Amino acid sequence: AQTVTQSQPEMSVQEAETVTLSCTYDTSESDYYLFWYKQPPSRQMILVIRQEAYKQQNATENRFSVNFQKAAKSFSLKISDSQLGDAAMYFCAYRSAMYGGSQGNLIFGKGTKLSVKP
Amino acid sequence: EADIYQTPRYLVIGTGKKITLECSQTMGHDKMYWYQQDPGMELHLIHYSYGVNSTEKGDLSSESTVSRIRTEHFPLTLESARPSHTSQYLCASSDASSYNSPLHFGNGTRLTVT
Numbered sequence: 001a002q003t004v005t006q007s008q009p010e011m012s013v014q015e016a017e018t019v020t021l022s023c024t025y026d027t028s029e030s031d032y033y034l035f036w037y038k039q040p041p042s043r044q045m046i047l048v049i050r051q052e053a054y055k056q057q058n059a060t061e062n063r064f065s066v067n068f069q070k071a072a073k074s075f076s077l078k079i080s081d082s083q084l085g086d087a088a089m090y091f092c093a094y095r096s097a098m099y100g101g102s103q104g105n106l107i108f109g110k111g112t113k114l115s116v117k118p
Numbered sequence: 119e120a121d122i123y124q125t126p127r128y129l130v131i132g133t134g135k136k137i138t139l140e141c142s143q144t145m146g147h148d149k150m151y152w153y154q155q156d157p158g159m160e161l162h163l164i165h166y167s168y169g170v171n172s173t174e175k176g177d178l179s180s181e182s183t184v185s186r187i188r189t190e191h192f193p194l195t196l197e198s199a200r201p202s203h204t205s206q207y208l209c210a211s212s213d214a215s216s217y218n219s220p221l222h223f224g225n226g227t228r229l230t231v232t
Contacts, residue, residue: 045223
C-alpha cells in the first residue's frame with residue numbers, strides 16, 4: 001500500500017521569505033499523481049499545485065513550485081515571497097494512476113502547519 | 119466561490135440523536151467523498167461514491183452511512199450519535215474522467231456530540 005509522509009508537523013517563515021515543505025511517499029507504481037492542498041484555518045481546503053509522475057519538469061503556480069524527485073520519491077513544496085495569507089495546513093497527497101477501484105482515491109499525509117510571521 | 123456546499127457548518131447535538139450531514143455539488147462530478155478530520159490532523163476517507171446508487175466504505179471504519187440517489191447530493195447519516203463521533207467532516211467531489219483532476223472540498227461540518 002502507498003504511504004505519504006510529511007516529516008514537519010510545523011514550520012514557520014518570515015513574511016517575504018521562502019520556505020520549503022517536505023513530502024516523501026512510498027509506492028511500487030511508476031505512474032501516479034501528486035498534489036499539494038492548502039487548508040486555511042476554518043476555511044475550505046483548496047488545491048495548490050499538482051504533478052504528474054511521468055513529467056520530469058517540476059510544476060509551478062505563481063509563487064508555488066515543487067521539487068519532484070521521482071527516484072527519491074520526494075515531492076517538496078516551495079513557497080516564495082511568503083504572504084500572511086499563506087498561513088495554513090498544507091497536505092501532500094498521492095493518487096495512483098491505476099484504473100478503477102479504490103486505487104483512484106487520494107492518500108493524504110498528516111499535514112504541515114505553516115505559520116507566517118509579519 | 120464554493121461549488122460544493124455542506125450544511126450545517128457547525129452542529130452540537132446530544133448523544134443518541136440521529137443526524138444527517140448534507141453535501142451538494144453543482145459541478146456534475148461523478149465521484150464524491152466523505153473525509154473525517156480531527157482538528158489539525160490528517161484526513162481519513164470514510165465513504166466514497168462513483169456515481170448514483172454507488173457507495174463504498176473508505177479506509178477508516180465509520181458507523182455512519184451514506185446514500186447517492188442524485189448525482190449532486192451525497193448525505194452522511196449517523197443513526198445514533200456518540201461523543202466519539204465528535205470531529206470535522208469534509209465532503210469532496212472530483213471529475214471521474216481524469217485521475218489528474220483535483221478534489222473540490224466543501225467548507226466542512228464541525229460536529230460536537232455531548
